[in-house]
Amino acid sequence: xxxxxxxxxxxxxxxxxxxxxxxxxxxxxxxxxxxxxxxxxxxxxxxxxxxxxxxxxxxxxxxxxxxxxxxxxxxxxxxxxxxxxxxxxxxxxxxxxxxxxxxxxxxxxxxx
Amino acid sequence: xxxxxxxxxxxxxxxxxxxxxxxxxxxxxxxxxxxxxxxxxxxxxxxxxxxxxxxxxxxxxxxxxxxxxxxxxxxxxxxxxxxxxxxxxxxxxxxxxxxxxxxxxxxxxxxx
Numbered sequence: 344x345x346x347x348x349x350x351x352x353x354x355x356x357x358x359x360x361x362x363x364x365x366x367x368x369x370x371x372x373x374x375x376x377x378x379x380x381x382x383x384x385x386x387x388x389x390x391x392x393x394x395x396x397x398x399x400x401x402x403x404x405x406x407x408x409x410x411x412x413x414x415x416x417x418x419x420x421x422x423x424x425x426x427x428x429x430x431x432x433x434x435x436x437x438x439x440x441x442x443x444x445x446x447x448x449x450x451x452x453x454x455x
Numbered sequence: 456x457x458x459x460x461x462x463x464x465x466x467x468x469x470x471x472x473x474x475x476x477x478x479x480x481x482x483x484x485x486x487x488x489x490x491x492x493x494x495x496x497x498x499x500x501x502x503x504x505x506x507x508x509x510x511x512x513x514x515x516x517x518x519x520x521x522x523x524x525x526x527x528x529x530x531x532x533x534x535x536x537x538x539x540x541x542x543x544x545x546x547x548x549x550x551x552x553x554x555x556x557x558x559x560x561x562x563x564x565x566x567x
Contacts, residue, residue, distance in 0.1 A: 392524050396515045403508045412504050414530040 349381070349434030359383075359435075362443050369435065370425070380433035383426040383443050387450050395420050401449040402442075411438040461493070461546030471495075471547075474555050481547065482537070492545035495538040495555050499562050507532050513561040514554075523550040 350358060359369060366385055373379035389395040395417060406412045414425040426443055428436035462470060471481060478497055485491035501507040507529060518524045526537040538555055540548035 392515070392519055396512075396519075400508075400512065403504070407504055407508075412531050414528070416526070416528045418526040419524050 347428055347430045347436050347438060349428070349431040349436055350440070355435075358437075358440055362440065362447070365447050367443055372434070380425075380427040381435050382433075383424075383435055383439050385424050385443070385446075387422045387424065387446070389420045389422070389450075392419050395422050398422060398446075398449055402446055405445045405449075406442060409438065409442065411442055413442065459540055459542045459548050459550060461540070461543040461548055462552070467547075470549075470552055474552065474559070477559050479555055484546070492537075492539040493547050494545075495536075495547055495551050497536050497555070497558070499534045499536065499558070501532045501534070501562075504531050507534050510534060510558075510561055514558055517557045517561075518554060521550065521554065523554055525554065 355369075359367070362383065363369065368384050370380070370382045370384050372381045387395070387398065389398060399415070399417060399422060402413065411428070414427070416423040424443075424446065426435070426439035427433050428438055430436075467481075471479070474495065475481065480496050482492070482494045482496050484493045499507070499510065501510060511527070511529060511534060514525065523540070526539070528535040536555075536558065538547070538551035539545050540550055542548075
């Protein structure tokens with residue numbers, strides 16, 4: 344089980360580099376918006392709903408196994424994902440990195 | 456295949472009554488917000504992620520079969536749904552009513 348502490352500032356650039364290179368964004372906390380969370384976000388595009396929901400199903404099974412779940416929105420072939428760790432004060436933790444990495448793996452072996 | 460024309464105002468109250476009674480809301484078009492759609496919306500709550508995603512999977516299969524897909528957001532045990540018909544000018548059509556009715560059936564046979 345990955346640590347549920349927030350990533351340290353010093354380790355972020357190294358740990359997040361592969362995800363940022365793959366199109367993930369690091370949404371910072373916004374002190375003006377108390378509800379804003381630090382989060383990893385990405386929008387995935389697929390050929391159609393079948394592919395998009397197939398991806399979501401693979402992610403759902405992995406998420407449940409890790410007991411760490413995404414916030415996500417789907418319409419047709421589009422899946423918008425937000426990953427944050429509630430138990431780390433709504434910051435990004437290694438759990439989010441692990442789930443994002445799995446999403447990349449699933450999407451890359453599925454997208455046309 | 457259900458008609459893809461918007462529901463007539465005269466038939467809305469009759470056709471939508473069972474859904475409104477079950478907690479669905481009819482979101483009106485907002486002339487001040489050009490992108491706002493007429494839509495049926497509802498937030499479903501389940502026991503946990505397994506139940507929520509199980510519901511989503513049943514809906515996904517029915518949606519694909521009907522070639523009519525929801526806009527939906529999920530986090531853990533919560534599923535927020537918005538149904539509208541793009542081909543009816545982003546208005547509510549019989550297709551949305553049919554999908555909402557199926558969602559009620561699936562949720563009622565699943566929720567604790």
